[in-house]
Amino acid sequence: MIVFFGPAGAGKSVQGQILAARMGWRWLSAGQLLRDTKDVALLHVMHEGKMVPHEAITKIMGEAISKSANINQLILDGFPRLLEQAKWLTDSQPAHGRSVALVIVLEVPREELLKRLEIRGRADDTPEAIDERLKIYRIEMYPVLNYLTEQNVPIVHIDGTGSVGQVHDRVVAELTSRELV
Numbered sequence: 001m002i003v004f005f006g007p008a009g010a011g012k013s014v015q016g017q018i019l020a021a022r023m024g025w026r027w028l029s030a031g032q033l034l035r036d037t038k039d040v041a042l043l044h045v046m047h048e049g050k051m052v053p054h055e056a057i058t059k060i061m062g063e064a065i066s067k068s069a070n071i072n073q074l075i076l077d078g079f080p081r082l083l084e085q086a087k088w089l090t091d092s093q094p095a096h097g098r099s100v101a102l103v104i105v106l107e108v109p110r111e112e113l114l115k116r117l118e119i120r121g122r123a124d125d126t127p128e129a130i131d132e133r134l135k136i137y138r139i140e141m142y143p144v145l146n147y148l149t150e151q152n153v154p155i156v157h158i159d160g161t162g163s164v165g166q167v168h169d170r171v172v173a174e175l176t177s178r179e180l181v
């Protein structure tokens with residue numbers, strides 16, 4: 001599994017989808033899987049930019065990972081976001097028969113994130129929800145990355161600015177140097 005990590009607007013989904021399409025891998029986006037449930041209570045939480053309950057997101061991600069048994073490599077996007085999710089993921093690695101090969105942290109300055117989110121204009125991209133999501137990221141990123149470091153999960157920080165193609169090239173160069181492609 002390769003995890004794309006970063007704040008809202010960093011380009012996790014775009015990069016995750018391009019990489020999956022190019023390599024024949026599967027892209028599993030927490031946000032997309034949650035939206036696909038059409039569950040009114042979950043959608044309400046998402047609309048406020050808050051995190052959905054642990055049980056809900058781990059059930060959805062766990063099922064999606066289990067259903068992907070025949071897929072060579074999985075790209076996780078937007079999961080794990082919280083420490084308890086990171087713990088769940090490393091604890092369930094043996095059950096899934098997969099481990100996290102690399103965490104890619106996409107780095108983009110705040111002003112650029114805000115510009116990108118304004119252009120995206122998704123239903124849950126209200127100023128309040130964006131603020132809340134960026135705040136949660138600032139608070140949670142260190143516990144999650146520290147925990148994964150302690151677990152010897154490789155982490156790389158990649159510059160997420162520039163064109164989609166430029167960022168993709170940086171990602172592929174990193175995966176190539178680690179012999180993951």
Ligand SMILES: Nc1ncnc2c1ncn2[C@@H]1O[C@H](COP(=O)(O)OP(=O)(O)O)[C@@H](O)[C@H]1O
Nearest residue numbers: 008009030031046049050051052057078079081
């Ligand atoms: N790992 C997660 N745990 C809990 N809630 C999540 C998680 N991932 C996504 N969500 C919910 O889905 C919303 C949209 O997430 P996502 O599509 O990844 O967009 P963004 O990258 O812009 O935050 C989040 O604001 C949150 O409510």
